[in-house]
Amino acid sequence: MANQEPGKPRNLRTSVKGPLMFSAFWAVLAFVAVLIFASGGSAHTPRFDLAFTGAGIAFIVTLVVAAMLALSYKDNAEHLGKGSGVNLSSAKKPSHGFGGHGAEPGSSASDDAGDATSGNS
Numbered sequence: 015m016a017n018q019e020p021g022k023p024r025n026l027r028t029s030v031k032g033p034l035m036f037s038a039f040w041a042v043l044a045f046v047a048v049l050i051f052a053s054g055g056s057a058h059t060p061r062f063d064l065a066f067t068g069a070g071i072a073f074i075v076t077l078v079v080a081a082m083l084a085l086s087y088k089d090n091a092e093h094l095g096k097g098s099g100v101n102l103s104s105a106k107k108p109s110h111g112f113g114g115h116g117a118e119p120g121s122s123a124s125d126d127a128g129d130a131t132s133g134n135s
Contacts (some may be wrong), residue, residue: 033080037073044072 023029048068052061 033077036080037077040076041069041073045069
């Protein structure tokens, strides 16, 4: 659940104002586009019925998509930002790994790779 305190306004992610404005923008855009393109030119009367239908469909679809995206949002766990991952810094190269990357010169990893390339001809 969201960390909501009584008496304080909600943030943008938990508020309904953001998705409603987003959906209203696309509904107005769909209304104007359908009103212009569905009439078939300036010689014909505007098709308000199709424009309202297109605006309603655009509003509902974008509102459902925004709601599904808001429901699927999840904060990262706290331990993920504490440096527990692999290769978080490129300055520190691990002394182990596949293919001898980051191995010390003269170690067994580079000796094994040298033996593999120069042996058994």
